Amino acid sequence: TQLLEQSPQFLSIQEGENLTVYCNSSSVFSSLQWYRQEPGEGPVLLVTVVTGGEVKKLKRLTFQFGDARKDSSLHITAAQPGDTGLYLCAVLYSGGYNKLIFGAGTRLAVHP
Amino acid sequence: SQTIHQWPATLVQPVGSPLSLECTVEGTSNPNLYWYRQAAGRGLQLLFYSVGIGQISSEVPQNLSASRPQDRQFILSSKKLLLSDSGFYLCAWRDGLNTEAFFGQGTRLTVV
Numbered sequence: 001t002q003l004l005e006q007s008p009q010f011l012s013i014q015e016g017e018n019l020t021v022y023c024n025s026s027s028v029f030s031s032l033q034w035y036r037q038e039p040g041e042g043p044v045l046l047v048t049v050v051t052g053g054e055v056k057k058l059k060r061l062t063f064q065f066g067d068a069r070k071d072s073s074l075h076i077t078a079a080q081p082g083d084t085g086l087y088l089c090a091v092l093y094s095g096g097y098n099k100l101i102f103g104a105g106t107r108l109a110v111h112p
Numbered sequence: 113s114q115t116i117h118q119w120p121a122t123l124v125q126p127v128g129s130p131l132s133l134e135c136t137v138e139g140t141s142n143p144n145l146y147w148y149r150q151a152a153g154r155g156l157q158l159l160f161y162s163v164g165i166g167q168i169s170s171e172v173p174q175n176l177s178a179s180r181p182q183d184r185q186f187i188l189s190s191k192k193l194l195l196s197d198s199g200f201y202l203c204a205w206r207d208g209l210n211t212e213a214f215f216g217q218g219t220r221l222t223v224v
Contacts, residue, residue, distance in 0.1 A: 006155075031211050042202050042215025043156070088155060092211055098144050098163050099171075100206065100213055104155035 003027065004089055004103035012109045016078050021106040023089035024071040030092070032072045034063055037086040037105075046074075079110045114139035118203045118216030125223055131176075131190040133219050135203030138184065143205040145186040146213065147178055150200040162186060163208070198223045 005024045013019055023032065031050045035043035047056050049065035049072060056063045060083075062075040076083055088105045092098065118135045125131060137143050144163050148156040158171045160178035168178050175194060179187045186203060200220055206213040 033211055033213075040218070040220075042204070042218055043213075044215075045212045048211050086153075090213075098208070099158065099161060099169070100144075100146060100204070101158060102148070102156040107153060 002104060003093060003101050004091065006087075006089060006103040006106050008106060009104065010107050010109075012111065013079055015080055015110055015112050017110075018075070018077050019079060019108070020073055020075045021087055021108070022071065022073050023103055025091075026070065027093070028069050030069070032065060032069075033090045034072070034074055035088045035090060035102075037088060038084075043086075043088055043102075076108075079108075081110045081112050084108055084110050114205075114214065116203065116205055116214055116216045118219060120219060121217060122220045123222070125193050125221065127195055127223055128192050131188070131193055131197070131221070133188040133201055133203075133221075135186045135188075135216055136184055137205045140184070140205070140207065142183060142208065144208055145180065146204040146206075147186065147188045148202045148204065150202060150218075152200075156202065160188070193223045195223050197221065 007022050033048045034046045037043040047063045052069045053067045054065045060077045064073050086105045086107050088102050090102045093101045115138045146161045147159040150156050161169050162180045177189050200218050202218045203216040204213045
């Protein structure tokens with residue numbers, strides 16, 4: 001089983017729609033990161049959430065860390081084609097908190 | 113500023129041939145270094161990570177190995193490639209004090 005379960009696996013929507021993707025685990029984390037990856041490139045960090053219940057906003061993207069620090073969500077308002085990509089959540093886990101583990105990702109396609 | 117270099121960008125190798133992928137980081141010292149493999153459209157599978165010269169932690173026992181001969185150099189190797197070794201290989205580094213990871217541009221490996 002994966003440490004981080006991301007859902008949905010795929011999402012295809014029209015420009016202007018809202019969407020939420022999820023990152024869930026049975027483990028508790030001190031922090032959680034969200035990355036976005038475009039085809040043929042490495043992931044790029046969007047945000048790090050640290051405190052249980054924390055909400056962070058990045059333009060039209062809203063990130064929330066669960067109260068128990070086991071899960072997180074990413075909400076996009078009025079999606080645009082430029083939001084298309086693979087959204088990955090990640091945590092530092094064991095190995096002296098040096099092991100950086102990623103979820104399987106949500107692949108988002110926003111159509112004009 | 114810090115930069116990460118990964119090469120080659122693409123590689124086509126026959127089954128049974130050796131492999132050497134190199135990753136170097138500039139502008140930082142004693143980084144944590146990571147090798148990931150990504151199947152098409154999927155998440156990142158952690159292969160190896162290193163917290164210092166000569167210190168390698170292996171996550172996936174298979175015919176791949178990693179070495180860190182210098183502080184800012186991380187090498188992924190194989191003596192004999194398998195078809196299943198095909199994929200997108202990503203190198204990443206992070207400062208041991210921060211959670212954010214920075215990725216190279218990746219190597220697209222096709223084993224034929």
